[in-house]
Amino acid sequence: MLVEFRVTNFRSIREEQCLSFVATADKTLDETHCIATGSSAVPKLLRSAVVYGPNASGKSNLIFALITMQTMVLTSTRLLEPQYRDLYTPFRLDDHSANQPTEFEITIMLEGVRYQYGFAFDAECIRSEWLLVYVANKPQRWFEYHYNTETGQKDWEPFSAYFKGNRKVWMENTPPKALFLTQASQSNSAQLLPIFNWFARDLIVLAGPFEVNLAPTFVKLAEPHYKEWVLKLMNAADIHVSDIKVEKRKGQHLQLKFEPGKPLETLAFDGEVPDVEFCHQIDGGSPVWFDRRFESYGTQRLLGYSAPLLDAIENGKVLVVDEFDTSLHPSLTRYIIQLLHNPNLSKKGAQMWMTTHDTSLLDPNLLRRDQVWFVEKRAQQTSELYSLTEYSPRKNEALERGYLMGRYGAIPFLTEFLF
Template sequence: MLLQFSIKNFRTFKDKATLSLIASNYDKDTREHENIVINDNFGLRLLKSAVIYGANASGKSKLLDAFAFMRYFVVNSSKESQKGETIEVEPFKLSTQTENEPSEFEIIFVHKNVYYRYGFEATAERIVSEWLYHKPKTKEVELYYREGSTFNTHERSFTKGNTVVKEGLVRDNALLISVAAQFNEKTAINVLDWFKRLKTLSGLNESGYQGFTMGRTEDPDHKIKILDLLKAADLGIQDIELQKLDINSLPKGMPKELKDKIIKEVREEKQEYVSDVLTKHKKYNEHLKAVGNISFSLDEDESSGTRKFFALTGPILDVIENGYTLVVDELDSKLHPNLVCKIVLLFNSKEFNKKSAQLIFNTHDTNLLSSGLFRRDQIWFTNKNKFGEAKLYSLADFKSDEVRKNDPFEDNYIKGKYGAVPFLGFFENLKFLLTENENEGQKS
């Protein structure tokens, strides 16, 4: 499970920003049974979900982009295709102090009953520093620390990683953790395994994971679970069916090279292409009695919200079934607020989320603040100051006499009590501008 994620000098975040999923002590009597997982090995109380609010351009999405970047870079930086490529970091550009400094990332998690702390600093050209610590029992042990091309490695606990360093196999733009995993360093493999279990999605564009859900429907057991979620969402869908591409009905305007490739793969390699998903709905007669089913095209007949929720069902079920961590940018986009509440409830539920999967997402949906689903330590905000610097903080960071557990969080947030809302004073000038324009129109 994820414990903590920190970034520094990355995009809109100049100073260090830390998102923590370690539960606070003064909220112990609030949704303790539902929203908290107890890790007895390390004496931790961990949150199953966290929501992030903030004005437009305040850093909400940039924070989640940092998750996606770190995951991708850890998993892929050792690959030969990355040789000579720049590292996709972007320092805070609005300050002369930071524009040429490295970006920093650190993550703390528990995987297979071991506590890990891993991080690195990087510029576009090279890794400036990198570190890995683990805590098998009670004491944190340094497995390696890298500063530029100088490595200090634990010879007994990071043996193969030590060999990789001595052989000079780590490029300036590659992470030791990634290279060591390729050479079967057990600890490095475990770290990469956790990163692969960290799933990041865009709530604005479901095309990137709709194919995953479509593939899951071909397994009868998974299809049943997907259908159960769709029915629970009250979308009127009774069944789903994949419509396979008919190579005899390919579009006339399709490029010949692509058409020949598809025909060859279908005929010779027995590959199948899905052209659409058919959703089945009940059909009624004049007496409002069901007389059969009718098929709709997911792409052409269903709403954008239905398409998005269908696409989400596969990743959500996969994450919950396996105890992964899911990070979603704009989860609420296209979805009804009540449906977003139900998704959060799935993750908070002890009955459905038996492997302690975690959900982190950002949203503008303030209804969630009055839903009673979140504790104060699960509600986070991003706020940008006049210098363009984004800050990240939790409702639990306020003093207890400033924010009480029974306060109307939604009303207070909208009123600006917690910050993280846009300053719209300029709109007060629009009346003056409108009047001025009207007067000019009358003069002419």
């Protein structure tokens, strides 16, 4: 489960920003919207967090920061030099920040144990990396190092006695631009592998309202219980589809070829490409199949969401979606949030972090006050993330009206434009 995510000096984010899933002491909707952790330090975590803000405020940059962290954890030992440098995107509107490291830190809970992991990096190397483990309230510092600019070497803190394995070998085999967590996990560190696997399997991030990726859904549709669940979801959303099938058609596979010093190439290969067909049927009529040219973008987007959504609910994963409401009716967005909040369906503690412009979700019957976050662009064009709880709204306050009136900030300031 995700406890909190912190980021410093990344794109429009200059100062440290923190998105937290730690529930406040508020008892509102406690049984449905919170997950009991069994930890006295963090007794309850929220099932969802919704982030609002005007266009270009930095909502997406928070998610890009998480994607960058995930990418580095999973691939840092095999990144090419240009690929590594492309991941370093600091705040560039002041000379100091433009040359300072970017820093990420994430806190997660696995099997009742809290892990606090982070690292800092720039275009040259990993500047620092650390891992604190809370088996009890007192942390165990399993590893930590800082890059020494004078010696060109890493200064390591003593390893914790609780951290076992070939620590010296893993340390010596970690290149300057690679993470120790990645190297040790890929070298079969039994203690670090669960953290690596959380990034690989339990964190699902869908960035931006781009072309819907139906490939995960195509794979899942081969499972009868999943196909039944998708059809129920679509019909519950008032999309009348009686059946779905995946057909293979002749088409082209696209592949990106990247070589250092050369422009990016797109290679095309002829072959069979999977595609989806939807069956519609009226009472007493024959079934009629349509390919996706005849289905709305919203229908396709919901189908694309269905695989990661079911995966998260069934297996207790974290689903992060940028602009979740794109092409979806507000009632459907509300319905999906309610699925995540239903403890009878989401039995393994699934969580969701979404950005949205749908203000109808600002309903005290749907979201607790500590689930609502805002991002605002400050005077120096830096992004600031803050919680609705900072404004101490009343329990029955009209949150949507207050937000649109500017009571909580994070709205665009529009000026008259004359042709």
